[in-house]
Every structure is written in structure tokens, then in C-alpha cells.
Amino acid sequence: MSGFYADRQAAAPVRPEVLEAMLPFFAENFGNPQSLHSAGQRAARALQAAREQVARLINCLPEEIIFVSSGSEANNLAIKGLALASQARGKQIIISAIEHVSVIRAARFLEKLGFKTVQVPVDGYGLVDPGKVAEAINADTVLVSVMMANNEVGTIEPVAEIARFCRSKGVIFHSDAVAAAGNIPVDVRALGLEAMSLAADQFGGPKGAAALYLKKGTKITPLVDGGVQENNRRAGTENVPAIVGLGRAAELARLEMDNKVRRLTLLRDRLIRGALTGVDEVVLTGHPEKRLPHHASFCVKFIEGEAMLLGLDLNGIQVASGSACTSRSLRTSHVLTAMGLDPAVAQGSLVLTLLDGTGEEQVDYFLEKFPPVVRRLREMSPLYTRYLEERKDVHR
Amino acid sequence: MSGFYADRQAAAPVRPEVLEAMLPFFAENFGNPQSLHSAGQRAARALQAAREQVARLINCLPEEIIFVSSGSEANNLAIKGLALASQARGKQIIISAIEHVSVIRAARFLEKLGFKTVQVPVDGYGLVDPGKVAEAINADTVLVSVMMANNEVGTIEPVAEIARFCRSKGVIFHSDAVAAAGNIPVDVRALGLEAMSLAADQFGGPKGAAALYLKKGTKITPLVDGGVQENNRRAGTENVPAIVGLGRAAELARLEMDNKVRRLTLLRDRLIRGALTGVDEVVLTGHPEKRLPHHASFCVKFIEGEAMLLGLDLNGIQVASGSACTSRSLRTSHVLTAMGLDPAVAQGSLVLTLLDGTGEEQVDYFLEKFPPVVRRLREMSPLYTRYLEERKDVHR
Amino acid sequence: MYTDKVMEHFMHPRNVGTIPDADGVGEVGNPVCGDMMTFYIKVKDGRLEDVKYQTFGCGAAIAVSSLVSEIAKGKTLEEAMKITREQVAEELGGLPPHKMHCSNLGADALHKAIENYLNKQTDRKPEAEGEEKQSRDKKNFHCPSCDFILPERALVCPRCQLKLVRCEHCNEYNLEGEETCRHCGAGLI
Amino acid sequence: MYTDKVMEHFMHPRNVGTIPDADGVGEVGNPVCGDMMTFYIKVKDGRLEDVKYQTFGCGAAIAVSSLVSEIAKGKTLEEAMKITREQVAEELGGLPPHKMHCSNLGADALHKAIENYLNKQTDRKPEAEGEEKQSRDKKNFHCPSCDFILPERALVCPRCQLKLVRCEHCNEYNLEGEETCRHCGAGLI
Numbered sequence A, B: 001m002s003g004f005y006a007d008r009q010a011a012a013p014v015r016p017e018v019l020e021a022m023l024p025f026f027a028e029n030f031g032n033p034q035s036l037h038s039a040g041q042r043a044a045r046a047l048q049a050a051r052e053q054v055a056r057l058i059n060c061l062p063e064e065i066i067f068v069s070s071g072s073e074a075n076n077l078a079i080k081g082l083a084l085a086s087q088a089r090g091k092q093i094i095i096s097a098i099e100h101v102s103v104i105r106a107a108r109f110l111e112k113l114g115f116k117t118v119q120v121p122v123d124g125y126g127l128v129d130p131g132k133v134a135e136a137i138n139a140d141t142v143l144v145s146v147m148m149a150n151n152e153v154g155t156i157e158p159v160a161e162i163a164r165f166c167r168s169k170g171v172i173f174h175s176d177a178v179a180a181a182g183n184i185p186v187d188v189r190a191l192g193l194e195a196m197s198l199a200a201d202q203f204g205g206p207k208g209a210a211a212l213y214l215k216k217g218t219k220i221t222p223l224v225d226g227g228v229q230e231n232n233r234r235a236g237t238e239n240v241p242a243i244v245g246l247g248r249a250a251e252l253a254r255l256e257m258d259n260k261v262r263r264l265t266l267l268r269d270r271l272i273r274g275a276l277t278g279v280d281e282v283v284l285t286g287h288p289e290k291r292l293p294h295h296a297s298f299c300v301k302f303i304e305g306e307a308m309l310l311g312l313d314l315n316g317i318q319v320a321s322g323s324a325c326t327s328r329s330l331r332t333s334h335v336l337t338a339m340g341l342d343p344a345v346a347q348g349s350l351v352l353t354l355l356d357g358t359g360e361e362q363v364d365y366f367l368e369k370f371p372p373v374v375r376r377l378r379e380m381s382p383l384y385t386r387y388l389e390e391r392k393d394v395h396r
Numbered sequence C, D: 001m002y003t004d005k006v007m008e009h010f011m012h013p014r015n016v017g018t019i020p021d022a023d024g025v026g027e028v029g030n031p032v033c034g035d036m037m038t039f040y041i042k043v044k045d046g047r048l049e050d051v052k053y054q055t056f057g058c059g060a061a062i063a064v065s066s067l068v069s070e071i072a073k074g075k076t077l078e079e080a081m082k083i084t085r086e087q088v089a090e091e092l093g094g095l096p097p098h099k100m101h102c103s104n105l106g107a108d109a110l111h112k113a114i115e116n117y118l119n120k121q122t123d124r125k126p127e128a129e130g131e132e133k134q135s136r137d138k139k140n141f142h143c144p145s146c147d148f149i150l151p152e153r154a155l156v157c158p159r160c161q162l163k164l165v166r167c168e169h170c171n172e173y174n175l176e177g178e179e180t181c182r183h184c185g186a187g188l189i
Ligand SMILES: Cc1ncc(COP(=O)(O)O)c(C=O)c1O
Pocket: A235, A236, A237, B009, B010, B070, B071, B072, B073, B075, B100, B102, B147, B149, B150, B151, B176, B177, B178, B179, B199, B210
């Protein structure tokens, strides 16, 4: 038992098959896909193959894929690029209250250019109500963006329904599927999406490669202007090895999807059950069923997330937290806040995201180490002491 | 003699030392530098080490480095970000007529937001006259951007002088050093720059890693909004392996700089001399001395660049061209046009950029194959036939 | 980028050269844009007895002229006039979209050479000259991507094959997908 | 991120606990912001005979409270009042910039406990309460990054250590480097 890495949302090892596919493109097939000579054309073919692999994963055309460098860039390109390209039609955009910061801050940038952003609230599970999105749409709305699945609480949003509303009102719909794509089946045609972000490092691919799916014919203003790469929509020499890795990871994700989802769901539920029964005063965050198969998230009352994270790390267990103290900006996760969690409770946020290779024995190892870590921190918590006293008073 | 790759400007193999430094960061040290646990902190330390290596190459502080994904992104961040952050002070920006398209198009984007761009012309060598930049500066000017060295004709620009003018007028000066950094000594302090772009793949590093140097205290509006990465100035999970590669490449470039410059300069001059004497009616483009040590560029009259490129490729020689037919947009290089070259002559553009490892025998191989390739194409060129007839007429 | 067939013609172009005493000569393109082709024909009994050409241009242009010369040779004038750029591109196994205009050049130059021959026969002033003169008086619209002079009401640039959108405000052409007119700044919808 | 010294204190915090019959108690912070510390002291002959604490907060906060308790124990009240956050951070081998406010908490809570003891001695109403009441009447300015209630004319947030810039238009605080005021939209120069 060498430990348990359960922070796959933040980072995961590149799969060996993916790294193997990438390796030849560093020093041997190093060409620039824009070069007309043979070295360049070899790279161009590899790029095209990767484009096809990604397209197959999400059921779109290869030319509907724009390669970018990160999920955040995909989201910025989508939000800024789609809004700027449509500003003649209107200046309102609608996002949910639990979008990734790259969506929220991109929208904030647009506000400086005269756009207006409406944030649609979520319920206690982090679910967006499609009806509320429909209500928020008005004649000035040009873009709606609601994520496919939330990275902090794992909740899977009803994007197909939201997309339907948007379509009926002629509004472009983008979904941030960075946490979802490669981990749950995603079919952009069936879902009716105009645009969708995904990132390789969320499903066994490398950092530095991500993509925006953009439905053919949808206008977009580039974020990175310059050369003709990515069909004039994203300039800059293509990161061929990383894109090749993204392609291979997409192919593997597609082939293994069903098995993986089934296996991880069982494991996740074992983890959730064990954590909720192993320690008192722990709450599950996010939806119990409509959630990513690899995602388990909690709030542990009376203690703070960063301390828990450090305590677990000393036991070889790596997790994440949305507490104020874990963030560099010292703010509680806006997701937990938007879900209406008591701010003090939200400080005890704990997020576990399982690797494909995670086994039962690792989950059980966590379930063994989790209670003592919590106990130690609670013993030194003034809030826990107060809670115990109040409970004593009640029972007296 | 397995051939001669002379298109290093477009792409080059990652150096073995660099790849070796990168490899552990794909599957072993795969952490996210923003994670607080041990896996994340290992990645954070690697990131910091790379930041220091890059800073040492160009003589700045580590915190003055913003990692991005490509030279184009660095340029877009600089042009858009610096202009937007300073727009309260004015709305004019000045660039040279031979900037990279990523600078030119970023400026064009700003024009849609009410900015005005002034393009300063260049002389027949592609040199910008610092006096002309000074003349163009007015009370509304907030940003000047002139590249350190041009990628198509190799000319090295007098940026120190331009920077001095800008400083005296309180205008921010950015230089696109993507073609220069790592290939010639660059000292941002000595040059007096506020901002400078560089890219790893131009000096033995990988694709997907580049940087913007931004002088401490200079305000910038992010291009990719979102998380707190890169000190809130460039969101998105850091591409750790590529950045580690950039760092290592920077270190190697710094250590080997003097030797490399000396060696390549000799080789370049051998190539230029040989090409100009081996074939008639060939002109050197760019400055004969103030030029990148690895850069040789020509126009071969009466024939078209793409055909030459293909002809050389069939001989195992890979080069680039700025002809209209080589560009996807079917436009002649704006650089050659700005230098006042006759448009028909510009179609014969040929650009050779040497790898660090290029040897004399490869240059000589090119000098052997170049004349027959030219001869064959000239034999089928109506322009050459006409030229020969006119010459006959003259001599008659 | 290019098919094997294109590369084969590029490496071994057929029928290169001039015919000093040609019956017809046709020239298209212009070195400023990077491409220029001159076709020379000898006509005998209404058939193209010989076809030669010179080409200044890219690999595709060279392959196209070679292929056109090959298929034209021996054909009747009428048959030769029916050679289309689609046929040329197809016989080459396809061309990249932005190289499709090169396949125009080949057929156009051949057709011009045939017209030149026919005009000489009937001894009337070449039509083309009049046309060209006329077009010089009108305002020419250029492709925003490749600067090609566009025909009236173009939806696609015949040269670079990019889709075009006309600005309702100033009437100029822009590329599909652009939001504001590059000529007058008006919004494109 | 943390020094070995911080981690050592985090793993083995000294003097954790409460003192039921404490001579003074001081509490700072607030669970809403993620941090809260309560210090308990026993005083004998003008010295801190015992110091205990409870902490709800991050690893740095736990290490800080542990270290403060350790250095305070046995000191005279006067000496203990002189413990500064700089000293605490330094003895821990340094803290990341955005964790510097945690070192405040420790010293502050201890000082509050001592004041609480002194107030009990002189039997006068604690000063702090009046102050707090007053500040509730005024408009509070919050740090734009961490929401901390800022002191008058802050240049740096005492909690998250980020540099602040005041909007000349609406008087609100913004982070250094921002161009437009996030409260009123005015330009920040
Ligand atoms: C001078 C210059 N600037 C910018 C760039 C753009 O760099 P990238 O392709 O990495 O985006 C290049 C590319 O070669 C360049 O030579």
C-alpha cells in the first residue's frame, strides 16, 4: 500500500499508451504542421489523426475541433469569442452560479466591454434548473454557458434540456465539459451543443492539450490572433506531441468508457458510503446519483479542509478541498456557497477524485485513515468542543 | 549524408537533455502545481526552478516570467493585455511593418475596440529606424512593439535605442524576441525592456511552452482569465513538462551561447556566400551582418518558392519560403513586401535556418543541390525565358 | 499535402517548353501573385498536334500544366475546350482547397491558346482584350485573402476557394466568419 | 509549501486544549472565513503559568498557535504582549505570503486572552466591545480578495497580504494591478 492519489481532478499521470504515442513527436517527428516539406507534412498528418480521434469521442466532425492549451483557454475562447462574434445581436450572456472560474472571469472581462452577465442559481445539489435558464433568456441574450459536470461537487447538469431551450430561442449554447468529457459518454450531436470545452489531462492525456468543439458554421472571434493554424481560429505553432497525446487518450477513453464508468461508480459509492458512516457529522456535497463516476465530495463539520488535506497527505493520501484556506485567494469555493452550504461547514470541504486504476484496497485504506485524521483535528477545534457541549446540554 | 533540415525557424527537434528533463513530469511527477499536497508541491518546485532558469537567460527576476503556450500567445497577451490595461492613458499603439502576424493581428483586434495602430516602415534591409518610432509617438501612445529579430529575413532590430526613446516618453515597450531569445544574447535589463516574448521551440525546447517577460509593476490584462496561476495573469493548469523543458533549454542556451553564435555565424556566412555565387540572379534578403547567426534568406529570381521548396525536399533538404504560393492565404510575405522587394522577385523567397548541430558538410550538400533545383525550375519558367531573351537583346 | 500523382508530375513534367512557331499562345496569371502559365499549341486537322507550356508557380501549378498538356495533346479543339479544372484536379487525385485555383490556370491557359489560334484564323480582334479594357474601368473587387480579382457576385473566391460575404454597407468582400467589414468597419451579419 | 518547522508543529502541536478555569480567554477569527482560534491562559506571579488553545484553521494556523503557546508559556505578561506575528513567522522558518495572516491570529488571540485577564483584574468593561460596536456603525471596507474587514487606509490587506488600491471615485478597495474599479467601474490609475 504505497498510498492513494485521489486528486485526479487536479492532475493525473499520463497513461503509458499515451506517452508512448507522444514520444516520437519530440525529437524524431518534430516538424511544424504548417511546413510544406515532408517533415512538416508528417506532423500535419499526426495532427489530423488526433483531430479525428477527438471528434470520434464526442461525435462531431474533425473540423469542428479547435485545439488549445488548457481547459481555461477553451472556456475563454468560447465565452469571449462567441460573445464578441455575436455582439451585433445582443449583449447578454447567461452562466450558472457554479461555473469554473475561467468561465466566470471570462464573463467578467466581457462586462468591461459592455456585456451583461446573468448568473442562474443552483439548488442544494448543485443542479441548474433548465426552466430558470429559459426564464433568464431575453431578446438581448446571445450566449448561455452551463457546465456539463461540476468539478468540485461532481454534479452532472441537465445540459440537453438547457440546449433545447437555447435552440428554440436561437441562442448559442456552450458547455464546459472539462470535468466530464472522457469520463462519461458525451455526444455533442445528441446533446445539441454548439460549443463544448474539454481537456486531455482529465482523461489520461497530457497537460497542455485541450479542445473547443465548435459546431460548423458558428462564428467565433479568436482569443490568440495570428497565423492560420486551427483554421484561423487559434494561432500559434501547434503543440503536436501534446495534441497527439490528447488524440490517443480520447481514443482509449472511448473504447474503455462503459467498463470504466461501471467500475468507478461502484468504487465511488463504496467510498461515499464508508465516509458517511465512518465519521459523524459529514455531509455529501453534490448530487448522490447524478454525479461523475469518479467523484466523491464531502464537508466534514467543525474542521478546516486544508488541515485535513495535510493530515491525509502525511498518510500518503492526496485529496483536494474547496475551503477558503486552501485557496490562494482565501475565499470559500463559490460552488459550495452557491449551493447554500453554511459557510463554516463549507470550510470542511474534501474532494476525492479517483484514477482509472484506483482499487478497492485504496478506498478502504482511505476509509481506515480518514476517521483518525478527522478525530485529531476535531480534538483541537473550538467548534467541535462547542458542539459537544451543546449536545450535552440537549441530552441533559 | 541523410539530408539537411534547415527550417529550424518552423520547428526543431527537442534536445535530448531537454527531453530527459521533461520525461519524469508526465507520469511520475505529474502533480498540479496548485495542489497543496506533496504531489502538487513537487510540481510547484519544478515550475519555480524553470522560472529561475528562464529568468537567468534573459536577466530578469523569476516573478517577471509569465509562462504561456506559444510565441503567438505571448505576443497576444503583450499587445492586448498591455494596451487594455493602459487604455485610460491613451489608445494609440505603434508596431513595425514587419512584425509577426500574431502582433499585427492582435493590434487589429484592438482596433475594433477603438485603438489606433501606427505601422512604422522598414528599410530595404528590414531595419526599423528608431527615429521614425520616436516621431510616431504622441500623447495618445501607450505601447510600442518592435521585434528583436525578424524570423523571415533574420534582421536584428535596434531595440535598445527604441526602448530608450519609449522610456523617455513614458511609453511601454514590448519586443517579440521569439526568433532571437536563446539564439543571441538577450538582456532585458540592459536593453531596457518592459515586456518581451520568447518561445522554447526556438532554442531546443519543446512546443507548447513560451513566456512573456513582464517588468515588475507593469499592469497587464490577462488573455486567459480564470484561476490564480502565473500570479493571476494567465489561468489554466500549467503545462509542467513543457515548462520544465523550456527551463532546461534556457539553461543550455545560456551556457552554450557564445560558442554557438560563433560557430553558426561562420556556417551561415559560408552558406550565404555559396548561394550567392553558385546561382546567378539571387539576392540576399535582410541585413548582411545584423542578422541572426543561424539565418540565411534569399530571393531567387524567376521561379517560385514553393516549387523550390518541394524540389529541395526531394533532395532531403527542408527549407521555408515566404512566397504567396507557400502561404495558406496565398499572400506574399508582408515582410518582403514592406522591405520594398519587387513582388515577382519576392515569390522566389527561400529561408534557411540552421540547427545548432548543422555541420559544414550539410551546408556544402545544399550548395551542391541548390543550383540544379533552380536550373530545372528556371528552364520551365516563362519569366526566365523572357529574361534570357531580353539579355540577348541587350548584348546584341 | 500533395498526392503521389501531383508529385510525379512535379518531378517529371511532360511537354515542358515553348513552340517558337506556335499556332496559338495563351498566357494567364501574373508573377505578382506567384503564378503565371503560358501554353503553346500546334494545330493540325483540327487537332492539337503539339502542346507545350512554361510555368512560374507552385508544385501544383507545375503538375497541373503538365497534366493538361498530356490530356490535351491529340484532342480535337472542341474536346480540348471541354477540359475543366474539376477534371484536372480529379485526375491529379485531388488538390488541397487553397490550391484549387492552380487547376483553373492550366485549363484557362490552354483555352486561351486555342482562342488565340481561332481568333487568328478568323482574323478578328481578340474578345478578351475588349473585356479586359472594360473591366479596367469598373471598380475591381479583390479577394480579401488572396487579392484575386473577383467576378461579379462571387460567393467563393475562384482562386483560393474561400467563402466570401459581401458587406451590405460598402459592398466590399469579406471572408465568411468575419464579424466586421475590413473595409468600412460595419457589422457583417 | 510549508517549512519543516511548520509541518512539525502541525503534526505535533504543543499545548492543545482548553483550561476550564482559565484566568483569561481570547478568541479571534470566525469560522465563516475558515479560521478561528481560542487561547486560554493561567497567570501566576505575573507570568503565563499555562497556555492552551484550540484552533479551527489551516495547517499554518495550527502551527502558529502551537508555536505561540510554546514561546508564551513562562513569559511575563509584558513579554508575551510583545510577541509579534513577524517573530512567529520567522520562528516557523517563514510562511507563504497568503498565509501570513495566520501568524496574526496566534499573537492576536494570545493578546486578547491577556487583555481579558487584565480587564477582569481591573473589573472594567472590555474596551474591545465598545470598539466593535462603533465599527458596526461605520461602513466596513472588505478586502476584495479575502473579504477581511480592512482597517482605515489600508495599503495591504492584513489578512491575505495583497496590495490594495483605493478607487478615487467610490472609495472602495481594489487589488493592485486592476484597471477598473470592481465596485463602481471607474478607471483606476
Ligand atoms: C518572431 C516570431 N514571433 C512570433 C512567433 C510565433 O510563435 P509561435 O508559433 O510559437 O506561436 C514566431 C514563430 O516562429 C516568430 O518567429
